[in-house]
Amino acid sequence: MSGDLMIPEPVRVLRRQQELATTWTLELESGPAGHRPFLPGQFNMLYIFGVGEVPISLSGDAGQTETLSHTVRAVGPVSNKLAALKPMDTVGLRGPFGVGWPMTAGEGADLLIVAGGLGLAPLRPAIYHVLRHRERYGRVILLYGTRSPDDILYAGQLEEWSKRPDVEVHITVDHAGGDWPGKIGVVPSLVPALDFDPEDAVAMVCGPEIMMRFTVNALRDAGVEDESIYLSMERNMKCALGHCGHCQFGSTFVCKDGPVLSFDRVRGLLSLKEF
Amino acid sequence: MDNVDDSSVITREGLQCLLDALAERGYTVVGPTVRDEAIVYEELARIEALPAGWTDEQDGGHYRLKRRSDEALFGYAVGPHSWKRFLHPPKVSLWQATRHENELRFVPARDEPPRYAFIGVRACELAAIGIQDRVLMGDEYADPHYRSRREEAFLVALNCSEAGGTCFCDSMATGPDVKEGYDLVLTELLDDDNHLFLIRSGSEEGAEILAELPREPATETHQAAATAVVEKTRSQMGRSMPQIAIPALLMDNLEHPRWDEVADRCLSCSNCTMVCPTCFCTTVEDTSDLEGVTAERSRRWDSCFTSDFSYIHGGSVRNSTRSRYRQWMTHKLATWVDQFGTSGCVGCGRCITWCPVGIDITEEVRAIHDDVSSRDKE
Numbered sequence: 001m002s003g004d005l006m007i008p009e010p011v012r013v014l015r016r017q018q019e020l021a022t023t024w025t026l027e028l029e030s031g032p033a034g035h036r037p038f039l040p041g042q043f044n045m046l047y048i049f050g051v052g053e054v055p056i057s058l059s060g061d062a063g064q065t066e067t068l069s070h071t072v073r074a075v076g077p078v079s080n081k082l083a084a085l086k087p088m089d090t091v092g093l094r095g096p097f098g099v100g101w102p103m104t105a106g107e108g109a110d111l112l113i114v115a116g117g118l119g120l121a122p123l124r125p126a127i128y129h130v131l132r133h134r135e136r137y138g139r140v141i142l143l144y145g146t147r148s149p150d151d152i153l154y155a156g157q158l159e160e161w162s163k164r165p166d167v168e169v170h171i172t173v174d175h176a177g178g179d180w181p182g183k184i185g186v187v188p189s190l191v192p193a194l195d196f197d198p199e200d201a202v203a204m205v206c207g208p209e210i211m212m213r214f215t216v217n218a219l220r221d222a223g224v225e226d227e228s229i230y231l232s233m234e235r236n237m238k239c240a241l242g243h244c245g246h247c248q249f250g251s252t253f254v255c256k257d258g259p260v261l262s263f264d265r266v267r268g269l270l271s272l273k274e275f
Numbered sequence: 276m277d278n279v280d281d282s283s284v285i286t287r288e289g290l291q292c293l294l295d296a297l298a299e300r301g302y303t304v305v306g307p308t309v310r311d312e313a314i315v316y317e318e319l320a321r322i323e324a325l326p327a328g329w330t331d332e333q334d335g336g337h338y339r340l341k342r343r344s345d346e347a348l349f350g351y352a353v354g355p356h357s358w359k360r361f362l363h364p365p366k367v368s369l370w371q372a373t374r375h376e377n378e379l380r381f382v383p384a385r386d387e388p389p390r391y392a393f394i395g396v397r398a399c400e401l402a403a404i405g406i407q408d409r410v411l412m413g414d415e416y417a418d419p420h421y422r423s424r425r426e427e428a429f430l431v432a433l434n435c436s437e438a439g440g441t442c443f444c445d446s447m448a449t450g451p452d453v454k455e456g457y458d459l460v461l462t463e464l465l466d467d468d469n470h471l472f473l474i475r476s477g478s479e480e481g482a483e484i485l486a487e488l489p490r491e492p493a494t495e496t497h498q499a500a501a502t503a504v505v506e507k508t509r510s511q512m513g514r515s516m517p518q519i520a521i522p523a524l525l526m527d528n529l530e531h532p533r534w535d536e537v538a539d540r541c542l543s544c545s546n547c548t549m550v551c552p553t554c555f556c557t558t559v560e561d562t563s564d565l566e567g568v569t570a571e572r573s574r575r576w577d578s579c580f581t582s583d584f585s586y587i588h589g590g591s592v593r594n595s596t597r598s599r600y601r602q603w604m605t606h607k608l609a610t611w612v613d614q615f616g617t618s619g620c621v622g623c624g625r626c627i628t629w630c631p632v633g634i635d636i637t638e639e640v641r642a643i644h645d646d647v648s649s650r651d652k653e
Contacts (some may be wrong), residue, residue: 004419006369006574010379049374050563050570075588090379092372236586238559241416244577245556246584248606250526251613256416272529274598 005241008047008092013085014067019153023118024083025059025071028272035065040125041100041232041260045240046070047092048081055237056082057259058096063132069091071121071153097240098259101126102230106202110138112194112224114215116145116187116207120153122232122259123206127161134166139196141168145187145211149176175272187211191218196222204260206232213270216263229263231270250275281482282475283490284464284497290323290348290472292488293431293459297392300484302429305356306394312340314354316361319394326351327332331440333513333624335633346470349395349463352439352646353623357552358400362424363407366575369420369559373569384571386420392429396457398450399442399623401432403552409615410555420574429480432457436465436504440472440513442623443637447516449621451508459485462501473501495537514624514637517644522609524644529601533643537599540632545578547626547634548603558583579603591634604639 015027030036038044038058047053054076059070074083085091103126111130115123130137139260142161146152152171162169170190172183183190187207201224205215212231219229235247235254250269252261269275285293297304298320306319309326319325325348332339332351338505343350368384404425411421435444435451455458458481462473473493476482506615548554558577563570577584580599585592593599609621620636627635 004370004383005416006572007381007383010381012377016495049372049379050561050567052561053559053572073588079588088377090374090377092379092381227294234587236584238557238577241418242414243411243416243418244558244574245579246558246577248602248610251610253614274593274595275529275602 005094006130006239008045008053008094011068011093012089013087013089013091015087016085019071020073020151022075023071023073025069026082026085027060028068028070028091030065032042036068036096037065038062038068038096038125039100040103040129041122042096042098043122043240043259044068044070044095045094045097045237046078046082047094048078049092051081052060052078053092054078054082055097055240055255057232059121059124061128062125063128071118074116089094094240095253099257101204101232102202102261103263104131106204107136108138108200109228110196110201111140112142112143112196112201112203112219113141113202114143114187114205114207116211116215117147117151118153119207119211119232120144123204124154126204131161131164131167138200139168140166141170141194141196143170143172143187143190144178145174145190145207146174149173149182186214188214188218191215191222194222198253201228203229205229209234209270216270226267227262230260231263231266232259233261233266234259280475282473282498283485283488284471285474285488285490285491286472288320289488289490290356293484294319294322294394296484296487297429301390302392303389304392304394307351309340309461313338313339314351316356316358316393321459322348325349328435331439333628335441335627335635336600337440338628345465345532347436347463347465349433349461350437352435352442353397353400353625355550355625355629357623357625358393358396358404359407359552359555361393362404362428363421363555366557366573367420367504369572369574371569371571374567374643376377383632386423388420388424388427390427390429391424392431394431395433395461396430397435398453399444399447400455401430401453402444402447402449402621404430404625405449406553406615406617406619406621407555409617410553413615419583430457430459432460432477434460434462434501434505435508436463438508438511438513439624439628441627441635442512442622443516443624444622445509445512445515445516446518447618447620447622452505457481462504464497464500464504473495473497485574507618514627514635516620516622516637517641519644520610521640524640524647525605525609528643528647529605531646533639533646534597534601536642537600537634537639538595541596541600541635542557542631543580543599544631545580545595546629546631548578549576549583550582550625550629551607552623552625553607553621554578556584579606604636608640
């Protein structure tokens, strides 16, 4: 790599779509060069003029390179501004950064894709990839948990995927009214009932840290190897280059060694309070 | 280069000639001087600005300048400054952005740093520079701001003639003698009759400059005197790091009660990280003008002891002082080894001296080690 990787490139917002009450997906142009390939699981740094910059994972299909999708929940000064962008507005973009999902290592194996809440966004590019190359993978099981039926991200797509004979989709919510026909409970509780080959399975997990912790426990109990469980970690990031120090998690710089890390690299640390 | 031994001796006047020669070559010469009752690094033109006849008294949370009985120019240990404030400055402007209607433009900040020549870079500090080299330009993400300063820098190293009360470079195997990574290296030789500097080059440019100075070839007596200086310094170390497998000790004891104990004393003030010559963490600051037409991003030193440092949506990952001290110390002494191949500590002792409550990193390691080994014996 060369040049100053701290300097963003201006890119236009092409489309903005509301997903949930406070969550939007932005489609950005792929940059003046017109081509900015990425790997499922990678992220970009998005800058709002004069306000700041935040890491946002890519949530679109890596198989098409015309646009870059980012699904943003409006929770802070920058993400609120991001969520309010309109088509033709300009943001600053750096990236893509980081190590993505084990799309190659997972070939031939049964895939368990486990998402909690907005954690489905960084996993969606992995799902697109798997569906595009469905023949390369064994069973594909998608587990999704979120707070309530109103918080189901990409609900339409989940519906479509669940209709496919070659994908198994399980959705559960923490709480729901009596009109909810689906499951109520946390994601890890779905694992024991699954039919898959733990000896030859690769799990990709993204969600709140507590959800990932319990999911890892459930997967290990089911016999999945630590090396075959991958997590996407979230930490404060200022540079995405391994220089600012903010994203350190033990020996790993989440920005450049992750955000996707195999569990054997963080074993013992994930359960530590405030590590 | 290594096989050319141009060891020479120069006088105080010769040292002035060295400063002049560096200035003539366009270097901004920086070295130790006394300011605000401390020895700090500032731009120097004359050797009179060096802290002649001063030394320092250092202990946990304690730093005082004292007069020496001689006129030594380098008769003290390291002060609160390190060379990182020149190579990895406390604040750097990264870029400006302008906005016209919906158009954004990013313009790199004009950054033509001085070509620095550092006078009196001690062995621990050379080790620290080597560490920051690996952190900030060790992979494909090399930081252009650091690299432009670092690659142009001329290093006049110094074999230490005085160890401070908080020094422990000997036990970190980084000093007190300078081994590599310098352009010139000095040893101050001072007795009742003479005030000389043994000088030797470590680079081609160093050799060129040395050849221009008024000098005498070094004799075996000079060499022996220089060796004696370093050995005396080695015997004066005020602290020592336990010679044990520290990374495993700390990572196996992340829930040790000692973290609570040190957290009771630690003020989470971040002094240790500011004075540390290897701590590299930074944050960015975004500002804009009142019209909303131009914005700027700058980078400034940050510390893992602040609450913002680990903030993600929902709160800080590390809220407690316990977790922040543990992060700092395990990074410095354990995970740093995994990341960059060496400890992040060079034994300079600054974190001990400048800690307002005198927390001593060597004592913290020893406390955990002693407790664990006493329990192992039971």
